[in-house]
Amino acid sequence: MKIAVIGTGMVGRALAGRLLELGHDVVIGTRDPGQTLARTEPDFLGNPPFAVWQETHPAVRLAPFAEAGMHGEIIVNATLGEISLQALEAVGAANLAGKVLLDLAMPLDLSEGLPPKLLYANTDSLGERIQRAFPDAHVVKTLNTVFTQVMIDPARVPGKHNIFVAGDDAEAKETAKGILRDFGWPADVIIDLGGIKAARATEMYAQFYFALVGALGGSFDFNIAVVRA
């Protein structure tokens, strides 16, 4: 499949790399490819510059947002939550229309450090905002409850543990589940939380998630399993 990953950070790179490995034709979208490639310093999270990463992934093409959007039959939003709407605006509503849009972003407000607050919560969510802004896209909120490395390699966490999808379009959720299965998530651990409104649930989980990170001594390398009576 032709897939566009929007965002050149840790999540975007990991997703793009994994999708490439799975045989997809992957383009990463960024505002200004020249500027992205010209960076020589690690980003604010300590990730090496994009150009360094791309040396080991020459098959992943970097393109301006709109060009990436045109390329992708599936679009993956892997931007920081605070700029997701802006970035997707640059990708272009026409390039999102009728397509599956996997929204992995968290609307984190890091202005006061960790644990983060959310930019909005409780009565709204980033997933819903994206769906409202691009009503012709089929937004599926998923993978936003785990750390990057767990997203693309769930087996690094032992045993059964769960991942979630939320979205209004049933077919788009099936496409999303297919990608999750390709990443290594067994079909029976993928829980469908319902419509895109349930993005609130997994986004608000972020405060719990970061509290767990603290309790686990700073490790992000975990997930939760739903255990039934």
Next chain:
Amino acid sequence: MKIAVIGTGMVGRALAGRLLELGHDVVIGTRDPGQTLARTEPDFLGNPPFAVWQETHPAVRLAPFAEAGMHGEIIVNATLGEISLQALEAVGAANLAGKVLLDLAMPLDLSEGLPPKLLYANTDSLGERIQRAFPDAHVVKTLNTVFTQVMIDPARVPGKHNIFVAGDDAEAKETAKGILRDFGWPADVIIDLGGIKAARATEMYAQFYFALVGALGGSFDFNIAVVRA
């Protein structure tokens, strides 16, 4: 121990019954015992009237909030979140001072049905509000991530699954952990999330929890396990 359970609903009854079973001297606090006992109809959640429950638990005494507060060496807030602050005000700041106050309540806004919204979230929590309102109490947020029956009988959910504590007072958290262990929570599944600010984490988890309830076909009989890589 002398324990006051504030609230005569499903959670209050279950907690009081279990604490009695464990050998504690339990008083349930209510606004007006005469009125509580006079009710002959099920409550809005379908629970039988309190008087019916008390027939099978004659050793649990019903008392006005303030009297219950005087009785309790430990206070358990098992009221609905929307009335918790009012109820604890009636218990009395003097009766809470220096005591462990286990806060089990969820600040649910059920005005638009299920899944509930929260009355406040993200930048505040009920746990923090209670701690601010009663600075001399040692508030520990706990048990608010599971259904009543799981709170007092974790073994009904098979295998390892977790429960959380959050509070500013380390000694109070140890007392809380002791009660959790008495309820059947093994020591190694109790996760300390830090100060009372982490009440935000477990309260915001509520939207995720109710989304899971929906995904599991309406069952509340589950919990989550944190699985580490």
